Amino acid sequence: MSTVNLVYFSWVRERIGKGEETLDLPAGVVTIADLLRHLKTLGEEYEAALEHENVIRAAINQEHVDHKEPIAGAREIALFPPMTGG
Amino acid sequence: MSTVNLVYFSWVRERIGKGEETLDLPAGVVTIADLLRHLKTLGEEYEAALEHENVIRAAINQEHVDHKEPIAGAREIALFPPMTGG
Amino acid sequence: MNAPVTVRVQRDDFDLNSEVAKLSAGRADIGAVVTFSGLCRDEAGTLAALELEHYPGMAEAEIERICREAIERFSLEAATAIHRYGKIMPGENIVLVVTASRHRQAAFDGANFIMDFLKTSAPFWKKEHLGDGTTGGWVSAKDADDTARDRWTTK
Amino acid sequence: MNAPVTVRVQRDDFDLNSEVAKLSAGRADIGAVVTFSGLCRDEAGTLAALELEHYPGMAEAEIERICREAIERFSLEAATAIHRYGKIMPGENIVLVVTASRHRQAAFDGANFIMDFLKTSAPFWKKEHLGDGTTGGWVSAKDADDTARDRWTTK
Numbered sequence: 001m002s003t004v005n006l007v008y009f010s011w012v013r014e015r016i017g018k019g020e021e022t023l024d025l026p027a028g029v030v031t032i033a034d035l036l037r038h039l040k041t042l043g044e045e046y047e048a049a050l051e052h053e054n055v056i057r058a059a060i061n062q063e064h065v066d067h068k069e070p071i072a073g074a075r076e077i078a079l080f081p082p083m084t085g086g
Numbered sequence: 087m088s089t090v091n092l093v094y095f096s097w098v099r100e101r102i103g104k105g106e107e108t109l110d111l112p113a114g115v116v117t118i119a120d121l122l123r124h125l126k127t128l129g130e131e132y133e134a135a136l137e138h139e140n141v142i143r144a145a146i147n148q149e150h151v152d153h154k155e156p157i158a159g160a161r162e163i164a165l166f167p168p169m170t171g172g
Numbered sequence: 173m174n175a176p177v178t179v180r181v182q183r184d185d186f187d188l189n190s191e192v193a194k195l196s197a198g199r200a201d202i203g204a205v206v207t208f209s210g211l212c213r214d215e216a217g218t219l220a221a222l223e224l225e226h227y228p229g230m231a232e233a234e235i236e237r238i239c240r241e242a243i244e245r246f247s248l249e250a251a252t253a254i255h256r257y258g259k260i261m262p263g264e265n266i267v268l269v270v271t272a273s274r275h276r277q278a279a280f281d282g283a284n285f286i287m288d289f290l291k292t293s294a295p296f297w298k299k300e301h302l303g304d305g306t307t308g309g310w311v312s313a314k315d316a317d318d319t320a321r322d323r324w325t326t327k
Numbered sequence: 328m329n330a331p332v333t334v335r336v337q338r339d340d341f342d343l344n345s346e347v348a349k350l351s352a353g354r355a356d357i358g359a360v361v362t363f364s365g366l367c368r369d370e371a372g373t374l375a376a377l378e379l380e381h382y383p384g385m386a387e388a389e390i391e392r393i394c395r396e397a398i399e400r401f402s403l404e405a406a407t408a409i410h411r412y413g414k415i416m417p418g419e420n421i422v423l424v425v426t427a428s429r430h431r432q433a434a435f436d437g438a439n440f441i442m443d444f445l446k447t448s449a450p451f452w453k454k455e456h457l458g459d460g461t462t463g464g465w466v467s468a469k470d471a472d473d474t475a476r477d478r479w480t481t482k
Contacts, residue, residue, distance in 0.1 A: 011310050062227070062230035078295070084312070096452035148388050167465070169450055172446035201370050204365060206361065206364075279363070280439050
């Protein structure tokens with residue numbers, strides 16, 4: 001069991017209904033992909049936010065990572081849709 | 087015999103020793119190339135200024151032209167080196 | 173690699189003159205300064221404002237990474253990038269990029285490169301607020317922006 | 328083809344803020360504004376000033392032709408070009424180009440195009456004045472500038 005700080009932005013944040021939370025993760029959650037699958041078991045708001053996994057972007061400790069990235073040691077994991085700044 | 091206003095810039099002006107002049111041209115001067123050959127008969131300052139004809143640029147009535155351009159009807163003919171603005 | 177980089181994420185508008193002056197004042201080795209200003213458009217006349225959300229900390233860090241890559245790639249003398257957040261009305265500025273270099277093409281390419289990567293990698297999201305009081309929803313990412321970014325790696 | 332073009336040849340310096348404001352104020356159809364400032368460089372520390380000579384009348388006419396071609400080619404919303412003449416010290420501005428467009432690449436390409444043609448076609452000539460009181464002579468045209476211009480016709 002490990003503890004991680006999660007932050008959400010844009011419509012991921014709106015659909016989950018919060019901007020951040022701290023969660024305890026079961027031992028089988030090793031990568032971002034595992035994290036997404038785990039979150040979707042937590043309720044329909046997570047299912048709605050993360051339904052299309054392929055468009056969800058992730059950052060660990062404020063750097064972009066892909067879904068295969070291990071999350072061990074992460075202080076902060078962010079989940080958000082494709083960016084539209086500029 | 088036709089009369090034309092000539093203007094010179096940069097080192098063409100410096101070598102000829104004046105920025106503008108009005109000249110009467112003999113009948114055989116039809117194009118810019120003819121004009122350059124004619125000017126070179128007018129003294130060594132013109133010879134020095136126009137020695138390398140291929141680098142001399144010309145404009146008729148403030149528009150770039152090449153050396154084959156006829157000068158009939160020109161109000162103002164300019165001769166100058168390649169431009170170095172910007 | 174000592175070329176100065178300035179990155180700011182701020183609510184307030186920026187001032188072109190002062191950002192360019194900060195970059196180039198007192199230097200005789202800069203021959204070219206390019207600025208890019210991105211503005212909030214509303215051709216249809218239906219938009220009240222864009223609301224810009226960002227990821228504080230990562231937004232600054234990611235833009236700085238992009239600027240440093242541009243400096244190295246194009247041998248820039250300096251780069252500045254400022255991105256606004258919060259509500260931005262049609263006609264107002266959203267983003268500023270300034271690049272300085274010895275010769276002109278590097279400054280053009282550097283600013284162009286920074287914008288392409290900023291669009292696709294900097295953690296900002298735009299939500300539309302419409303003139304009739306409703307929300308037009310979140311702006312979708314454009315394939316054209318990915319294509320613009322990818323041309324820098326397919327050369 | 329009604330996009331406004333502003334061309335000036337002047338001794339005085341220009342002001343970036345006011346030129347950009349004139350171009351974009353009150354318009355919600357402009358998404359991108361690019362400015363290019365060309366400055367007098369002196370990396371060797373030997374230059375006192377550049378003296379810019381121009382062909383009055385033709386200088387303005389030629390720059391306007393270039394701006395109008397850029398507007399047509401890149402569908403720009405507006406373009407401004409200001410070129411200074413007289414003595415210009417190291418670190419000072421020589422030339423300003425501003426382009427405005429709906430999307431960013433057009434503004435970048437438009438300003439780049441205008442600079443490439445301005446360099447090779449606008450009737451200006453630079454003479455160097457050195458710090459020791461002598462003249463360094465007239466600056467030679469660069470083949471690289473012709474090459475930069477020609478890339479717009481070989482595409």
